[in-house]
Amino acid sequence: MEQRLQSGLAALNLPVEGIPALVRYGDLLIETNKVMNLTAITDPEDVATLHFLDSAALLTLESFSGKSVVDVGTGAGFPGLPLRVLEPSIRLTLLDSLNKRIQFLETVCRELDLPDVACVHARAEEFAAEHRETFDLAVSRAVAALPVLCELCLPQVKPGGKFLAMKSVESDAELAASQHAIAILGGAVEAVRDYAIPGTDVRHRLIVVEKVKKTPEKYPRMFAKIKKNPL
Numbered sequence: 120m121e122q123r124l125q126s127g128l129a130a131l132n133l134p135v136e137g138i139p140a141l142v143r144y145g146d147l148l149i150e151t152n153k154v155m156n157l158t159a160i161t162d163p164e165d166v167a168t169l170h171f172l173d174s175a176a177l178l179t180l181e182s183f184s185g186k187s188v189v190d191v192g193t194g195a196g197f198p199g200l201p202l203r204v205l206e207p208s209i210r211l212t213l214l215d216s217l218n219k220r221i222q223f224l225e226t227v228c229r230e231l232d233l234p235d236v237a238c239v240h241a242r243a244e245e246f247a248a249e250h251r252e253t254f255d256l257a258v259s260r261a262v263a264a265l266p267v268l269c270e271l272c273l274p275q276v277k278p279g280g281k282f283l284a285m286k287s288v289e290s291d292a293e294l295a296a297s298q299h300a301i302a303i304l305g306g307a308v309e310a311v312r313d314y315a316i317p318g319t320d321v322r323h324r325l326i327v328v329e330k331v332k333k334t335p336e337k338y339p340r341m342f343a344k345i346k347k348n349p350l
């Protein structure tokens with residue numbers, strides 16, 4: 120794991136000081152995953168590339184320095200926690216609706232001595248209702264289709280901030296189907312950035328949605344409504 124991180128972070132031109140913390144996090148993930156369903160990725164080298172370097176790549180695509188960031192549906196902490204380890208000035212909130220994953224993240228943050236990371240057990244649509252237009256950035260990977268995800272994430276972003284959706288490079292149709300939702304929720308697609316995960320032939324995509332105006336008060340709706348009738 121360590122070697123993959125060394126070469127991968129060097130390829131991304133990112134600092135290597137966070138490697139011991141990431142290795143400890145990876146060990147905790149693999150150990151805890153034996154008794155709790157946290158991830159399907161269990162090989163240490165794959166954890167290094169498909170979780171840590173995939174998350175880290177965002178630092179080369181957007182500026183995170185000094186920003187407040189919410190990771191919506193963070194699961195075992197991706198992409199938010201590797202971002203915070205590698206860019207300590209991030210003020211991070213990790214959000215998930217599954218409490219055992221939040222408890223795992225609290226343990227990791229304790230072990231990594233990251234007391235300022237907020238680990239929150241909540242559904243995004245409920246948290247969003249109480250934390251409107253609060254964060255500079257919302258990030259999310261592998262949680263929902265983009266129209267649904269936009270309704271969960273964009274209300275939490277300040278006007279002038281951004282929602283960063285990690286998607287596959289085959290998301291053209293998903294993006295096209297989201298234009299209506301993005302516009303209604305006060306967003307505008309700023310960029311679509313494809314990137315490679317170092318040491319692999321995997322390519323992923325970051326869809327950058329700028330928050331250009333406030334989200335109307337009636338969004339987000341209850342999840343049953345969002346799911347039944349996506350924007």
Ligand SMILES: C[S@@+](CC[C@H](N)C(=O)[O-])C[C@H]1O[C@@H](n2cnc3c(N)ncnc32)[C@H](O)[C@@H]1O
Binds near residue numbers: 191192197
């Ligand atoms: C497939 S996992 C992805 C986890 C992580 N983002 C990653 O890429 O490894 C999806 C996560 O989203 C969470 N989730 C799904 N819907 C949610 C919602 N409405 N609010 C908060 N969390 C949600 C699930 O509990 C789960 O942990």
